[in-house]
Amino acid sequence: MNLKKDDPVPMQGYCSEMRMVYKVKKFACKSLKNKGARTGLRVIYVYDKSPEKITFVEIYYKQDKDMEDRDRLVGFLESKDICSEPETNG
Secondary structure, eight states, rough: OOOOSSSSSEEETSOSEEEEEEEEBBOOTTTSSSSBBBBBBBEEEEETTTTEEEEEEEEEETTTTTOOOOOHHHHHHHHHTTTOOOOOOO
């Protein structure tokens, strides 16, 4: 997969053939003047391939929070009976 630097990033461990979880790192906002796409905003969303559906799970400001709320994401996925928490190596 050839990703451009502005493309949403698939979140490893949460994706399957029918469902992808993405993090958008480059996100422009008119209210944050002179920032362009470097606003520090992050968006986490789930893309279901069948039926085609996008669900926004979280939006956060990087300076307030280093990472996405993985408990929220896992809780959302479990509530939809999609998956459990990804396996970690180590």
